[in-house]
Amino acid sequence: MIYIYCCINSGAIWGIEPYVVKVEADISQGMPCFNMVGLLASEVREARERVRSAIKNSGESLPMYRVTVNLSPADRRKEGTGYDLPIALSLLCAMGRLDVSRFDNTLIMGELGLDGNINRVNGILPIINMAKRLGFSKCIIPKENTNEARYADNIKVYTFSTLREVIEYFNNIHNEESEIIDNTNREEVSEQSENDFSDIYGQESVKRAIMIAVSGWHNMLMIGAPGVGKSMLAYRIPYIMTEMSEEEKREVLNIQSICGLIGNNDYILKRPYSAPHHTITKAALIGGGKEPRPGEITIAHRGVMFLDELPEFSPIVLDSLRQPLEEKVVKIHRMNGNYEFPANCLIIAAMNKDITRIIHMFD
Helix, strand or coil, rough: CCCCCCCCCCCEEEEEEEEEEEEEEEECCCEEEEEEEEEHHHHCCCCCHHHHHHHCCCCCCCCCCCCEEEEEECCCCCCCCCCCCHHHHHHHHHHCCCCHHHHHEEECCCCCCCCCCCCCCCCCHHHHHHCCCCCCCCEEHHHHHHHHHHHCCEEEEEEEHHHHHHHHHHCCCCCCHHHHHHCCCEEECCCCCCCCHCCCCCCCCHHHHHHHHHHHCCCCEEECCCCCHHHHHHHHHHHHHCCCCCCHHHHHHHHHHCCCCCCCCCCCCCCECCCCCCCCCHHHCCCEECCCCCCCHHHHCCCCCCCCHHHCCCHHHHHHHHHHHHHEEEEEEEEEEEEEEEEEEEEEEEEECCCCHHHHHHH
16 A cells, blocks of 8 residues: 655754654655655755665565655755654655554664665764653664664664564564663773873973863963973873763764764763864864854864964964853854854863964954
8 A cells, every 4th residue: 555645754954952753754645756845955865865775675665656756844954864764754655665654653774775774974963862861762773883872761672683573573574672772771890091191201290280170160271392391281181070970971972973072882981182283274173064063162062172283273263262261162153043162171182382473363
C-alpha cells in the first residue's frame, strides 16, 4: 500500500541550540521526479541522489511517481547531511515498505552513503537531549555516534550501520533489544597524562603566577625568550584546574558534539584547551559565517585558550575579543536571527617581544 503522505521527525542545530525538523514525504501521481523543498543548503539538496542510491542498494526501489520531500520549518535554512536517513525512512514508509507507526515519538538522524551505509553526523548529543526533554521515546542514530550517545539523557537510542539493518530491524527480523544503547552504563575516565604540571622544574615564579590566575580565573600574559617553556606551561594548565561540575560537563560535551570533536574513546575529564594559530581569522576565533557557527573561544568554553605569539595576531582579531572577555558570551547578529555562543574561558597569552608593540596596536 502506498500512502499519500508520511512525516518523520529529525533534528538540527541553530547556532548551538537544537530544534526539531519534520521530514515530510509525499508520493503522488504525475511526472516521475524527486523534488526537495524547505530552504535547503546545497549538501541537503544532494541528499536526493544519496537517498535514491542508498535505497536501491539496500534492496528497495523508488516508485515511478512524483516524490516531494519537505523539511519543516521552511523559514530556517537546513545545512548538513544528517537528514539523509529520515528522508529515506519517510519514503519507505510512504511506499508501504515500513510501518510508519513504528516511528511514532522517534527522532532520527544519519548520513547515507551510496551503498546504504549510515555515516556519523555532528551535533547528535544535544539533539538527543532535546528529544528527551520534548517527550520523544527513542532516537535512531549512526553506530559511529554510539560513544557520545552514551552521555545523553536516559532515553532509548538505537544505532545502525546500514539502511538495510534499519529496514530489517523495524520489520521484526532481528531481536529488538540487541541494538539499544544503555545510557546508564557510561564511563568517564580521568586521564593519567604525561603532561603533568608537577613535572616542570624551575620557573617557580611563573608556576605560582599560573596557580593564582587559575584559582581566580584571571587572564594572563607571559613574556619571555623563545624556548623558556611558555607553551609547555600553558598546555598543562587544564590539568591543574578544578574538576568540572555536571552542568559544565554537559555544556562542554554539547559544544564538542556540535563541532565534531568527540572521538570514539571514553570522554576524558579534562577541561578544553584550544591554541589557535596567529593567522586565525576573526570569524574562526569568535564564531561567525553566513550561518554562524562556534569559534575557537567557544570550543575553549570552561577551559583554556592559549594565544601564542600574541603580537603576530591581527589587531582586528584581538579587538574582537573585548566583548566576549567582558560578557563571557559571543553575540552575533544576522538578518535571519541573533546568536549567542558561550565564551567563558581562561585566556593565556605568550610573547617574546616587548609589550609596547601590543600597546601601539590600539593607539
